[in-house]
Amino acid sequence: MAAIFSGGERPGRFRLDPRTKLCLLFIGNITVLLSPAIHYELLLVASILLLGLLCGVGRYCLKMTVVYFLLAAVQLLGTRYLDGFLQIFLVTFAVFLRKVFPCAMLGGILIATTRVNEFMAAMHRLRIPRSVAVPLAVTLRYFPMIKEEWKHVCDAMNMRGIGVSVWRFLQKPLKTTECIYVPILISAAKLADELAAAAVTRGIDNPQPRTCLQQIGFGMADGICIGWFLLLVMINLWGKGGGS
Structure with missing residues (x-):
């Protein structure tokens, strides 16, 4: 039974701190909300795909990216060639799911590359x-x-x-x-x-301070990822303000 609760970390070039992954998930949600057009979302999806490849979950991210482009195609074709109720239904459904997929990709990276002991140690350091x-x-x-x-x-x-x-x-x-x-x-x-x-x-319910055999901490990769995703937020704000 204890084996069920064990983590599922996968190897990759980037070894990100669990707090960084949570931060990227939060920033990704903000970026999707602020996105003024689909080509801004494409930049976010491409960034998440690259992150997934570096973290060792590229297969999952590639599948999600393919589905994302299929939904974008449904939206585009539905807007051009359909009308009436069918257009409203299909386009609205495709847009809703398309907006969810970037956040789902980030969540999948978090789940697939984070062990539970690492996650609990990160929560303890954040004083959650x-x-x-x-x-x-x-x-x-x-x-x-x-x-x-x-x-x-x-x-x-x-x-x-x-x-x-x-x-x-x-x-x-x-x-x-x-x-x-x-x-x-x-x-x-x-x-x-x-x-x-x-x-x-x-x-897990032990009130004493937790220890973790695997050291967690911020490194250069964490700074690069957070900086790039913050830059995406700035790009979306610039586009939303009419800079595009």
């Missing part, structure tokens, strides 16, 4: 209350486990002849929804209990 740090640490390990459960659910559905695809959903929407959500909800409740038990076993 345990009532906030502990749920965040459990959540950090919750998403990878849900991803594994999703694969198991898909395998089980394929064995029963119920594939997970858009066409299957259109054929049998209620059956497909039931076969997906019921196992996911049941496994989510079970995983929450297991993660909580594993966290207590590792002494």
Whole structure:
């Protein structure tokens, strides 16, 4: 059970401090909100893709980037060639998801490259209350486990002849929804209990100051990343003010 709570760090050229990743996630959200046009977002997405490649999660970021461009294409084609309710529905849906993807990419980098012990040590140095740090640490390990459960659910559905695809959903929407959500909800409740038990076993609720075998601290890579993302914010502010 303790192994479930272990981190999933991946090797890469950049070794960023967990506090830097949280800062980049915060700055990325601000950049998306301030983005005056899609080409400003493209610069942000390209920066996140480069960061993911350097941190060792390039495959994940490449997949997310492809989906991002597909959504941008849906928005562009829908605006040009559709009209009426269908245009409003598709374009609005594509824009909403497109805005979420850069932040999702940064969140995925944070989850995939940060061990729980590093994260807790960073929270301790930031003097974050345990009532906030502990749920965040459990959540950090919750998403990878849900991803594994999703694969198991898909395998089980394929064995029963119920594939997970858009066409299957259109054929049998209620059956497909039931076969997906019921196992996911049941496994989510079970995983929450297991993660909580594993966290207590590792002494996550120990009131004493935490120590970490792996040293964390700010370096040149942290400064470069934060500086570049702050520059993106300034570029978006400049564009929003009419500088473009």
